[in-house]
Amino acid sequence: MKVIKTRIGRRSFIKSSLLSGGGMMLGFNWLLSCDMNPTKVKALPKEWFEINGFLKIGENGLVTIMSPNPEIGQNVKTSMPMIVAEELDVDWNDVLVEQAPLNTSIFKRQLAGGSQSIRQGWESLRMAGAAAKTLLIQAAAETWGVPASEITAVKGQLLHKATGKKAGFGTMASKAAQLEVPEEITLKDSSDFTIIGTSRRNVDGSKIVTGKPIFGLDYKADNMLIAMLVHPPAFGMQLKSIDDSETKKMPGIKKVFKMKKHLDNYTLGGLDIDAFNEVAVVVGNSTWEVLQAKKVLKCEWELAPEKSKESESWGRKITVKTPAGLESSDTHYAILDGMSQKKAKIVRKDGDPDGMFKKAAKIIERSYTCPFLAHNTLEPMNFFADVTDEKAVLVGPIQTPEIMEKSVSKRLGMPLEKIDIQMTRMGGGFGRRLYGHFLTEAAVISKEMKQPVKLIYTREDDMTQGTYRPSYHALYRAALDEDNNLIAFHVRAGGIPESPLAANRFPAGALAHYKAEEWSQPSNITVGAFRAPRSNFIAGAEQAFLDEVAEAAGKDPIDFRLKLLDRAEKNPVGENNDYEASRYAGVLKLVKEKANWNTKDPNVYRGTAAYFCHNSYVANVLDMVIEKGKPIVQKVYCAIDCGIVVNPDAATNLAEGGVVDGIGHAMYSAITFKEGAPEQNNFDNYRLIRHDEAPKDIEVHFVESDIHPTGLGEPPFPPIMGAMANALYRATGRRYYNQPFITDKALIG
């Protein structure tokens, strides 16, 4: 048991009704028309008692827990309430979950990104549950006239053992709701957990399978109009003029106008995308009518000049230069190739790598590339806004409501207190919905129309709008001695418009002679964080290269890595090694064991990889077979160290998804450009992995751990790409260097 003072996040426990402008916690009304909870045995209570900002208890013992963070499919909507419920000691069957609206007075970091929700929420969620339990015990103590220290709370029942007095949480809720926030609370030992570490089903499962209106695109309000945008057809172009003469005549159309996303004097924030700032807007009564009208809107485009804009992100002021011109993929690849041959900025150097390369008996040099990718969340970008002079109500799918609230406030010239942001469930995030320009756009359109508006991006609008995963290149060199031992390592990585290098990750720290360089090339194609930024390329490249080095050394690929990690653990080179070698080795050993790595089936071609990113470790073994001449992924083994696993089956689901996602993008997906225009705009020309291309079976194992949860949304995505490349080599005899592998012209031998 851990006794802590409630000084951290104390405000979280203040009831929302006592705050100015409060009461937002209970205001999310539109869902109440749905059957909230068809599987629970208890009916909804007559009255709810708000114990603190995170939870309220009904007189019948039902507990509603607010899930603070945005839900993108990572299932924090189940696991965050599980953590609260654990410390509250309520029966999970008596728990209802509601999505909390944005409320920065009560909740910290209502953000989905960086695989940080559980990691950063761990303590405050536990405190919220424990504080409420303390108040319930205190209420019982006062009611019964006995010391609080003699009362236990288990599964929603309070008990004073000595006298046999007992009561459910529901009985004490109204009294507990009137008590002061406790000074000290007790947190459980992880060995006493009865909810955390057990598998619980998705709290929205029944709503999802019955088609209830829970996504942003589903949201409706009275008097609501539909809006769509028309943006330039190519990066490096801008809007010159619009001819709406045909469009205005179309049935159901209310207005056509030009709109600037950012005003001219606006300083960009870290999540503001600066492409296609001026667009055409079509507003009408229904989606189909607006789609038809959009088709006949005539827009004139012109070349955009080079731009220089002030940007302030995370406290740093920088000038962002956007080049002019219409870029094409063949130029991009020529740049990737050319820049990789030039000396770049040295980020890390250990020992004398240049000297060792000169002395090497053999040098292995390989280059890897990947294309731009579109996030392609299955629910396209959309947002609802109802802006009046008094307030702005915004409802929809957003990963960063707190940051966007500030952008909207600036754009509308409206103070924060007048802005209310409600988060719907999201049909995918993957980083795309960090950049909430669509909130600002919807707000501006609603203000212009003086009516509620839902802004919708079509798939084509969404896929060609930008905010892509950058295109990267990595050049690796390994120096070997006469016995094929690895004596020096060199990586030079770069990209358009940013570098993917993580200079302090393995094998840095394991090698006496190591050099890491990076470069970048500006572009007017806009980019954004894509699930495990930078890692989502460099992991696969690095792990494929290590496979070649291990092969040249005549070593088993897993043992080869374990030997290097052993060195990194016992006798690390340099400082700032961004990983714990023993935990990294731990996942490799676990996957080796679970995959029966030492049994060889001549018909099964096995590839392995491992990576550390976003605070967690993942190792894979991928088993490939050839069926009718085609490589098939028969099975994938995953070993993961992410600390305490809150919801094992949901965590397994997330890891499975990361594996499928990684294989899919490495194999099939790419955005290419011709004269600034994306050449893909829908799923008939942009390929996503499909049902029959997914692994036939995926097995996930978690390292048993007492470490506080470290994150799982991103870590399972990068390494599988390396395992895929390595398995392909064994299955086909060819190495694959350029994603997407389906179009790679690989070198032979």
Place this chain on the structure above:
Amino acid sequence: MSTFRLNINGTIREVNADPSTPLLWILRDHLDLVGTKYGCGIAQCGACTVHLNGTAVRACQLPVASLESEKIITIEGLSEQGEHPVQKAWIAHDVPQCGYCQAGQIMSAAALLASNSKPSDEDIDAAMRGNICRCGTYTRIKKAIKTAANS
């Protein structure tokens, strides 16, 4: 704009719309049935899958004018309480991640099982290939279909 009478989930619904309006937008904008989702508009993603006289079809490709005598079932009509074997199997295997594709997945799976009660892996692959899951729940979907088939 014309008036059309449609048979949706066993009830006749009257809508006033342009004859070219796809069923997808009739459902979502005119009838408040938003379980059928928009993902691509060109029958490539399967999120808009409904049953037309028992066959799985993409609602984004069906103009309302062609639907007057047809029996249409949407996800809301499969079983509002979630009692259909496919829905129960989806819950048992905790299939969804973000959940956006799942109504379409369920409709495709339900149609498959209605015409083929013991599908092979190849049958499942062929029937489900048109439904994209961006979150990658494909292995769970296959397990859930087999559970539903055996129930």
